[in-house]
Amino acid sequence: MQTGTKGTYAKNRAIKVRVSNLTKYYGDLLVLDNINFDIYKGELLCIVGPTGCGKTTFLNCLSRFIPITTGSIDVDGQPADPRLHNIAFVFQEVSAIPWLTVEDNIRFGLRVKRLPHEEIERRTERMLEIVGLTRYRAYYPQQLSASMEQRVVIARNFAINPDLLLMDEPYGQLDVKLRYYLEDELMRIWRELGSTVAFITHNIEEAVYLAERILILSPKPATIKEEVIVALPHPRQYDDPEFVKVRDYVTESIKWW
Numbered sequence: 001m002q003t004g005t006k007g008t009y010a011k012n013r014a015i016k017v018r019v020s021n022l023t024k025y026y027g028d029l030l031v032l033d034n035i036n037f038d039i040y041k042g043e044l045l046c047i048v049g050p051t052g053c054g055k056t057t058f059l060n061c062l063s064r065f066i067p068i069t070t071g072s073i074d075v076d077g078q079p080a081d082p083r084l085h086n087i088a089f090v091f092q093e094v095s096a097i098p099w100l101t102v103e104d105n106i107r108f109g110l111r112v113k114r115l116p117h118e119e120i121e122r123r124t125e126r127m128l129e130i131v132g133l134t135r136y137r138a139y140y141p142q143q144l145s146a147s148m149e150q151r152v153v154i155a156r157n158f159a160i161n162p163d164l165l166l167m168d169e170p171y172g173q174l175d176v177k178l179r180y181y182l183e184d185e186l187m188r189i190w191r192e193l194g195s196t197v198a199f200i201t202h203n204i205e206e207a208v209y210l211a212e213r214i215l216i217l218s219p220k221p222a223t224i225k226e227e228v229i230v231a232l233p234h235p236r237q238y239d240d241p242e243f244v245k246v247r248d249y250v251t252e253s254i255k256w257w
C-alpha cells in the first residue's frame with residue numbers, strides 16, 4: 001500500500017543511510033535475513049513488526065552496538081563508524097543523567113565530542129529553548145516531571161546533530177497522554193532541525209501518526225515485508241478515515257504474515 005508513490009517520495013532526497021544485505025546471526029539463530037533499504041536524509045522512518053522479530057537487533061546493528069554477521073551499513077556513502085558519524089540512541093527506559101543538571105545533560109554529548117566551548121554553549125542554549133527548559137536549566141532530573149525529563153533526553157540527543165537518531169520504543173512504557181504529548185514534541189523538533197530519525201515501535205497508531213514511511217518487518221528471521229509511505233498531512237488525526245485506513249492496513253499486514 002502507498003498513500004504516495006515511492007518515485008515521488010524518493011525524488012530529490014539524498015540517501016543518508018544505506019543498508020545492504022544485512023544479515024545477523026546469534027550463534028545458530030538467524031534473526032535478520034538479508035535486509036536491504038535506504039534511509040533518506042531528514043526522514044522520519046518508523047519500523048514495526050511482530051514481537052520478537054528482531055527490531056532491537058536491527059537498531060543495535062545500525063548503531064554498531066553489536067557486530068553484524070554479513071552485509072554493510074553506510075552513512076553518507078562511508079561505512080558506518082562511531083568515530084566518524086554521530087549516531088544517537090534513545091532506549092525504552094530513557095533517563096537523564098541524574099547527577100547532572102538539565103543544561104549539563106545537554107552539554108554532555110557535546111563535551112564527549114570535544115566541540116569548542118562556544119559551540120557547546122550555542123547548541124545548549126538553542127536546545128534549551130527548543131524544548132522549553134531554559135527556566136529549568138539548573139534543575140536536576142529528580143526535580144523534574146516525567147515529561148520534562150523526557151525532553152532533556154530528547155534535547156541531549158538532538159544537540160549533537162546526529163547523522164542518525166535511533167529510537168527504540170522510547171515512549172512504550174508511558175501513559176497515553178504523555179505519549180501523545182511527546183510524539184508532538186518529537187515531530188516539532190524533528191521538523192525544526194531536519195534530523196534523520198529511525199523510530200521503532202510496537203504501536204501501529206504511533207507509527208502512522210509519526211512516520212513519513214513505515215518499514216514492516218516479517219517475523220524472525222526478519223526481512224522487510226513491505227514499506228508504506230504515509231502521505232497524510234500534519235497534524236494527523238487518529239479518527240481521520242484516511243488515518244484509520246493506513247492503520248488498519250499496517251495492522252493486517254503484520255497480523256497475517
Ligand SMILES: Nc1ncnc2c1ncn2[C@@H]1O[C@H](COP(=O)(O)OP(=O)(O)OP(=O)(O)O)[C@@H](O)[C@H]1O
Pocket residue numbers: 026029031050051052053054055056057058220
Ligand atoms: N544477545 C542475544 N543473544 C542471543 N539471542 C538474542 C540476543 N538478543 C536477541 N536475541 C534473540 O533475537 C530475537 C530477536 O530479538 P529482538 O530483541 O531483536 O526482537 P524485537 O523485535 O526487538 O523484540 P520485541 O518485540 O520483544 O521488542 C529473539 O528471538 C531474541 O531472543
